[in-house]
Amino acid sequence: MFLKTSIRRFVAGASGAFAALALTAGGASAHSTAWPDRAVRLVVTVGAGGAADTLARNLSNGFTSVANGQALVVENRPGAGGTIAASLVAREKPDGYTLFLAEVGPNAVSHTLAKLSYDPHTAFSPIVHVANLPAVVLVRSSLPYKTLDEFIAAAKQQPGKFNFASAGLGNWTHLYMAFLNSRAGIEQVNIVYKSGAEMLTALLRGDADTAVITVSTSLAQVREGKVRPLAGSAARPMRQLPDVPAAAATLPGFDVSVWHGIVGPAGMDPALVSRINAVFNQVLQVPQVRTAITEAQAADIIGGTPQQFDAFIKEELKRWPEVVRAAGIKAE
Structure with missing residues (x-):
């Protein structure tokens, strides 16, 4: 009798535990797939009309159709070599509603030239490499x-x-x-x-x-x-x-493009990062977006996974500080 009761209690307890685990996982999944349920900010380093601004607005034009009908709002924060925009995003909540159109300066170089309020090695969650502009x-x-x-x-x-x-x-x-x-x-x-x-x-x-x-x-x-x-x-x-x-x-080894990608603040949930990555990869497949980026902006669309973009940024963080030192670039 004791054994049967114990077994019944174990099964009931285990069932409850698995149910709770499934509910938690389902809740996390639902949270990530529900993104976005309101407008998303995309902060850029330049004023209206700049190449990065144009790229951001091209993304915005295709965003609503694949993102639950929500808007991607471009916010211009020019100045200080892009670090004003970067530092703003680095301070935000990692909830996926404030993103940054990353680039080489604030994400791989500026920390070698000045003391910043953020560390580019740890301040951001890489999401997707968007494009390279010649x-x-x-x-x-x-x-x-x-x-x-x-x-x-x-x-x-x-x-x-x-x-x-x-x-x-x-x-x-x-x-x-x-x-x-x-x-x-x-x-x-x-x-x-x-x-x-x-x-x-x-x-x-x-x-x-x-x-x-x-x-x-x-x-x-x-x-x-x-x-x-x-x-x-x-x-x-x-x-x-x-x-x-x-x-x-003329100069063997000189090979640089203007790269841009989407990052968020550090500490974003991996499931949310995957969801945002999937959305932006879909945006890059929207015909009007592809045409605007590849033809009007003469750019190469990249896309890919968060892991690929993370690896790319890490390589840039190794590459450019060495270039800065070799070129003798100093704060002015």
Whole structure:
């Protein structure tokens, strides 16, 4: 009698425990699959009209159709090389409703140039690598140089004569040109502007000699002959400018693109990260989004898993501090 009673109690207790476990797991699953049940903020590092802003708005245009009818609201927080936007997101709750459009500066470089309120190694939950945007090395059209080799030769003969436009210390526009200068063994003076659009205007006015700018920002002016392309920043040919050689043809090993991905604050539940990853991978398959990113922005869509993006960021965190030191980039 005692044995039968004990068995009945064990079975009842075990059934209750398994039921509770199933309820908990089901609750977690329901929570993650219910995301989003309200609007989601996507914080970007630049003002309206910048390449990152345009990419974010392209994502926003496809978000509602695959995300329970909810909106993706783009929030512009420019300044301090992207660290204003990054630090804002790092302080938010890890609930999936404030996300950051990550990039090389605030996520892999800025901590080597200044003391930040966040540690890029630990402050974020990587979610998905969205896209890589090709960039092009430009000179103002009034300069006589037709190739990167010609410009480098002139810069070596006249150290410090030329200047380049950038969007600020640690911004990719600064970092990539400093990398090029270091590899080429030349010196240029950095002139800071607020955005890629302002940088392009500086070239058009003759206020700046050179710049590295995304293809999408500069393509119209390149085709009109208002600025001259010397080289693509990435090793692969540019679809929109197939006759422009890669910088790597002159500087072996120079291969950089403007990468962007989605991250959230540290401490996000893995199930929630997986859900957000799945949603953004679906967004990247929306035809109008794919066309806007691959054609209008001349970018390569990446997608993939959180683990793949995490591994990519870790490689960037190893790569760029070494470049900063080799190039002698210091806080200004």
